[in-house]
Amino acid sequence: MNTEEMKKLVAKEALKYIEDDMIVGLGTGSTTAYFIKMLGKMIMNEELFDVYGLPTSYQARILALESGVPVVSLDEVDAIDIAVDGADEVDPHLNLIKGRGAALTMEKIIEYRAGTFLVLVDGSKLVEYLGQKMPVPIEVIPAAWRVIKEELEVFNATAELRMGVKKDGPVVTDNGNFILDAKFERIEDPLDLEIELNNIPGVVENGIFADIADIVLVGTKEGVKKLER
Numbered sequence: 001m002n003t004e005e006m007k008k009l010v011a012k013e014a015l016k017y018i019e020d021d022m023i024v025g026l027g028t029g030s031t032t033a034y035f036i037k038m039l040g041k042m043i044m045n046e047e048l049f050d051v052y053g054l055p056t057s058y059q060a061r062i063l064a065l066e067s068g069v070p071v072v073s074l075d076e077v078d079a080i081d082i083a084v085d086g087a088d089e090v091d092p093h094l095n096l097i098k099g100r101g102a103a104l105t106m107e108k109i110i111e112y113r114a115g116t117f118l119v120l121v122d123g124s125k126l127v128e129y130l131g132q133k134m135p136v137p138i139e140v141i142p143a144a145w146r147v148i149k150e151e152l153e154v155f156n157a158t159a160e161l162r163m164g165v166k167k168d169g170p171v172v173t174d175n176g177n178f179i180l181d182a183k184f185e186r187i188e189d190p191l192d193l194e195i196e197l198n199n200i201p202g203v204v205e206n207g208i209f210a211d212i213a214d215i216v217l218v219g220t221k222e223g224v225k226k227l228e229r
């Protein structure tokens with residue numbers, strides 16, 4: 001089984017958590033994209049009723065609308081039943097690094113408030129400690145990017161301003177901000193670092209999601225493995 005097949009497998013498994021009348025936070029990225037398309041099919045086939053998606057990004061919103069998932073915005077809902085999203089790293093305590101897709105701020109706003117936060121990954125995302133493979137994306141106010149990059153040296157982190165691929169200059173997030181990708185040596189206390197980074201003036205949000213995930217579904221060659229906190 002290749003990585004794409006594993007992503008599809010966990011996306012299919014995630015559908016089992018969706019019931020009629022639910023508000024579902026829709027994550028960003030390639031794994032969640034499979035989930036959104038499959039959810040749309042179920043809604044279109046009348047296998048699910050009165051399910052609304054709450055997108056975490058323009059990517060999720062556009063895909064949901066194309067796939068037949070009706071969308072709502074955060075200020076229209078009283079509660080979020082479940083949120084489904086991918087991750088870039090998952091440690092043994094189910095702390096996460098997210099934000100490769102630069103959607104971390106809206107993802108955290110929605111996933112923090114969801115009744116259940118369900119994470120979908122393939123086995124390559126499991127790490128012994130956060131920061132093992134991936135930098136921590138930090139969304140910053142554009143005017144402050146250079147000073148924050150320097151201030152991150154206090155944490156022994158080296159940060160790079162994320163540059164666009166099909167765009168000249170820096171990536172601009174859905175909220176109009178920049179992203180610094182900060183490589184830390186080893187993140188010993190994710191919750192502490194998450195709070196400390198958000199205390200730097202000019203930081204909007206960072207990609208450490210400590211103590212938020214409830215369930216992680218891991219796609220492996222042997223099938224789906226469920227990890228729970």
Ligand SMILES: O=C(CO)[C@H](O)[C@H](O)COP(=O)(O)O
Pocket residue numbers: 027028029030031032085086087088097098099100101102103104107
């Ligand atoms: O945090 C994210 C976007 O901001 C994604 O959920 C994360 O990067 C995982 O993406 P993929 O499923 O494509 O590997």
